Amino acid sequence: MAFTAMVGARIRRREDPRLITGRATYVDDVRQVGTVYAAFVRSPYGHAKITSIDTSAAKGDPHVLAVYTGEDLHHAHNLKASLPVAHKMPDLKTPPHYVLALDEVRVIGEAVAIVVADSPYTARDAAEKVVVEYDELPAVVDTEKAAAGPPYVHESLGTNVAFTMPFSAGDPDKAFAEADVVVKQRIVNQRVAPVPIEPRSMVANYDAGMQQLTLYSATQIPHLLRTQLAIVLGLPENKIRAIAPEVGGGFGAKLNVYAEEVVVSWVAMQLERPVKYIETRSECFQAMIHGRDQIDDLEIAAKNDGTITGLRLKITANMGAYHQLLTPVVPTLTLLMAHGCYKFENIQAEVVGVFTNTMSTDAYRGAGRPEATFFIERAIDMVAQRLKLDPADVRRKNFIANSAFPHTTATGLTYDSGDYETTMDKALALADYTGLRKRQEELRKQGRYLGIGLSTYVEVCGMGPSAAMPAAGWDSATIRIEPTGSITVLTGVSPHGQGQETTFAQIVADELGVPIDQISVIHGDTDKVQYGVGTFGSRGTAVGGAALKLAIDTIQAKAIKIAAHQWEANPDDLEYRDGKIQVKGDPSKTMSTPEAGFLAFMGDNLPPGLEPGLDATRRFEPPNFVFPFGTHICVVEVDAQSGQVEVVKYFAVDDCGRLINPMIAGGQVHGGIAQGLSQALFEEVVYDDRGQLLTGTLMDYAIPHAEQVPHYELDHTVTPTTVNPLGIKGIGEAGTIGSTPAVANAVIDALAPFGVVHIDMPLKPEKLWAAMQAKPTNGSVQ
Amino acid sequence: MQIDLTVNGKRASLDVEPRLLLAHALRDYLNLTGTHIGCDTSSCGACTVLLDGVSVKSCTVFAVQASGHAVTTIEGIGNADSLHPMQEAFWSAHGLQCGYCTTGMIVSAVDLLQRNPDPSDDEIRAGLEGNLCRCTGYENIVKAVRAAGAAMRSGEARHSVNELMPIHPPREEPPPSGEGIIPQQLQETKA
DSSP, rough: OOOOOOOOOOOOTTTTHHHHHHOOOEEEEEEEOOOOOEEEESSSSSSSSEEEEEEHHHSSSEEEEEEEEHHHHHHISSSOOOOEEEEETTTTOOOOOOSSSOOOEEEEEEEEEEEESSSSHHHHHTTOEEEEEEEOOOOOOHHHHHSSSSSSSSSGTTTTTEEEEEESSSOHHHHHHHHHEEEEEEEEEEEEEOOSSSSEEEEEEEETTTEEEEEEEEESSHHHHHHHHHHHTTGGGGGGEEEEBBBBOOOOOOOOOOHHHHHEEEHHHHHOOOOOEOOOOHHHHHHHHHHHEEEEEEEEEOTTTTOEEEEEEEEEEESSSSOOTTHHHHHHHHHHTTTTTTTEEEEEEEEEEEESSSOOOOOOOOHHHHHHHHHHHHHHHHHHHHHHHOOOHHHHHHHHOGGOEEETTSSOEOOOOHHHHHHHHHHHHHHHHHHHHHHHHHHHHOOOEEEEEEEEEEEBSSSOOGSSSSSSOEEEEEEOTTTSEEEEEEEEEOOOSSOOHHHHHHHHHHHHTGGOOOGGOOBBTTTTSSEEEEEEETOOOIIIHHHHHHOOOOOOHHHHHHHHHTTOOGGGEEEEEEEEEEETTTEHHHHHHHHHHHHHOOOOOOOOOSSSSOOOEEEESSSSSBBOEEEEEEEEOOOOOOEEHHHHEEEEEEOOOOOOOOHHHHHHHHHHHHHHHHHTOOOOBBBBBOOOOOSSSTTTTTTOOOGGGEEEEEEEOOOOOOOTOBBOOOOHHHHHHHHHHHHHHHHHHGGGGGGGGOSSSOOOOOHHHHHSSSSOOOOOOO | EEEEEEETTTEEEEETTTTTTHHHHHHHSOOTTTOOOOOSOOOOOOEEEETTTEEETSSSSSSGGGSEEEOOOOHOOOBTBBOOOHHHHHHHOOSSSSTTHHHHHHHHHHHHHHSSOOOHHHHHHHHHHOOOOSSTTTHHHHHHHHHHHHHHTTTTOOOOOHOOSSOOOOOOOOTTTTSSSSHHHHHHHOO
């Protein structure tokens, strides 16, 4: 018999035909009759008082329909609401964050006015006619200076410190007192920009007759966006429809509620016209959230054999000028993951969130965990370097043992499952680690500097148990067996490249025994799909897929009752096997799911008391997070003459539990590695002292080209989780989390003969060249 | 200004402002929305089209400059009934995720193979330096271009989307352990 299992198969994606032929509909491709176009007037200063705004010239432009300022919204129209921040922190300072600036601007690119005109070109022309006068105020962009005192981003707070969170576990003082070595290092995790290739895009329309607002937005969270729009605009939620059509990449940056989404919606209501706003890339660099930007001061205590015994840590996180949706949550995730995949129990830590005159930081692919992985993986290498031990051996010595799972960490998380040593061994073998070390030694004698970097990461994902989330952590799925046998799946997650139209159909195809082309997976429309929380935190399949499995269970149970009634059998004697209903152990007579669905539709021959129809909506509340892990190994050669880094080889062995489509999972890892590698080597958002953005275009901000990244060699191990019924973890962020430290460790390992212990990212040639001006020694150094 | 151009083999006459970019003319006048716009500095390549058969970034060409010339957009490269081998290869190799850069990337890759029908991996990477992708890490894009080159060199016929669906032949064997999840219920009965 043919084994038709789709799950586990590397099938082509079902979303791709429309994407490869240019027939997909992104927000900018939405065409509505009568559309008008918005442009924003934005602050050219990092910090300034607005002294006057003259809109008369813009309003006199015959192409212009309307111009609104913050004053107009706030006073004339009474739209006083502040943008949301989701958190559960009792002492968090939450200064108002108006959708258009009122009196003062606190970050370059802050929206000051909106102009609406009859074409995108005329809208931008007219925006230039809005004359805004400013008095520039002292700005602060350096996180530590901002934490220390004035000038204040929000004068009324009398401080730039948004929150302080102390933490202690075990007996860190004792651990440090008894340590053989203490490694101290200040690690700057630089600010980076997410740069989805599709910038923020939105089109709003208001049907005055129905009193219905529809917002198409390039978002990862259509339902949460709808909820927040209802709150901010003061509308009934059932009169708002949010649609995320095709979305051109998110990486966390579209996991937000932006001022522009609110303003464009509001303007559409005023004008009763569709209003479209597509930001430019330059606006995107200014006003889309940034990621990372932490200073991590750490001290790590170790024994001479490499055993790590304790960690002291201060995380100073740059919040930017305002909180966006999850701004303060991100550095707290860093603290939670501070000890990585190692078993030390003694931690003393403090997290400080600081306002500066910069764009808000928020969740960018990994969101807090890359920062933790970066410093702990760098720290392990520094311990190895100090003790002249092999970095792989130090890791092995400190891994949480397989027998220890589920393992409750000192920071209070319960790691579900893991087998860290097996993935590391597999990666070491894949890379021929021993051979690489020999080669490194040979090349050093020739004055060539090969570096080998390891990173053994664990991450927290499958976000998450509602109790541990700033807002709801569950997700939903609906399955409908249509009368003619096709199957409609509605998922509450909102994929934008992750491929769930395919992977969810693979699961349903197997479980309900229908060909995959009869299954349609719908997402991203609040009028079609029951409430869902969205796609972020590597949760799409781990939470949304788990909800799908629950819905499958409900469908199967009902279909069995229908078949049992037909066959005058006891439902307990029937089972699903190979996607069909049969008497247990007897495949001679079967009923398919579509057949049961048709009977359920006809309704005239159902068991007494059973409702007609065959559909189910289920929600999955995760009992815990999931903790994927893996080992990445990067091999670089640094040119001593120029400091140029060549990434010679890259190996990744990841473990995200069971795989539904290994091809798609591999793609997630590839892209993640490129982003993490790029943070290590190339990317950095730079503001000057006055808050001017110096990296405001793709000419100045380096996201990698094809030539700048290596071929990646992947493998995986499979350690299922019991947290969800699919046994899967999540793979969306793993590559980003694992790669940055692997690359940095490789570069610094290459420079070990020059006495280099640490260099902050991005590891650009000029920094490396400068470090290589020391006289090389023959091996690892003190 | 009145301009006349040929787009995907069809004549088009448009009345445009001199400053109108070709990318906007294609998208907003001709509704060919497969050409995407991802930046304002000609850095990302999402808007790549062929102008008289040669790739250009349509955000860096005025519509009036295209007057009298032939433009091929992604819609003209191939469609669901007849996929260009490059489109098929991107699909088969998982050379895309969000799809936003993909259309421009495919057009650039088509142009690359016109100039170099059998490029090495390094030549593919260098040849696509004008196109940015944030999702794939380029690995599967390189693989796709290589596969498309092989298919084109061997003169393989074009396929339709329907011919390529269903996407994967049914297995004759259970998936090797560890390759994929076997739903619990099936696991019990198939073990």
